[in-house]
Amino acid sequence: DIQMTQSPSSLSASVGDTVTITCRASQSINAYLNWYQQKPGKAPKLLIYATSSLQSGAPSRFSGSGSGTDFTLTISSLQPEDFATYYCQQSYSIPLLTFGPGTKVDIK
């Protein structure tokens, strides 16, 4: 089974900062990597799919990159509404999907 890890597990940042979250797969997943945002008490929302494709409606300050086993989610100019938990997820071994443990972004 493919395992996903994320770092850091949490971070504190200020509005306007650029934030980078890393996701690593236990084996190559090509570009089959997706990112979700979850706010407290809400369902997750798809932000980025296939490593770097921005989901319709997601702000352009979110971007993704990577390939193989190492991936990043970058939030440029962090906004107040971006404070949330972010999950990566592999879709290489469909239909068996795996999520990372999450990265919580909170206000410094």
Add this chain to the structure above:
Amino acid sequence: EVQLVESGGGLVQPGRSLRLSCAASGFTFDDYAMHWVRQAPGKGLEWVSGITWNSGYTGYADSVKGRFTISRDNAKNSLYLQMNSLRVEDMALYYCAKDMGRNLVRGVIEYWGQGTLVTVSS
């Protein structure tokens, strides 16, 4: 507008069964694969099970294999999860989720319901 509305959650004793349902609307249900994803209180997301558009293939997480069964009724635009032999560790918010792929499984979850809470306790 895509809507996924889960129901069927509740309090159940360990070892008992529960059946979750998800009513889908706002899209052509029988064109898309569907999934169940759960989240234990204060924990991360865990994929539970998925089913292709025509029920031709189903998949399960190791943690539920042999105990849970996913199914769908395309005529009723509904997704189901039959959960047997429930354990304390199955306690979670269960989300119904729509795959992005049309007539194929992409494994990208485009839409999520609001979830139904399953509590397993004696």
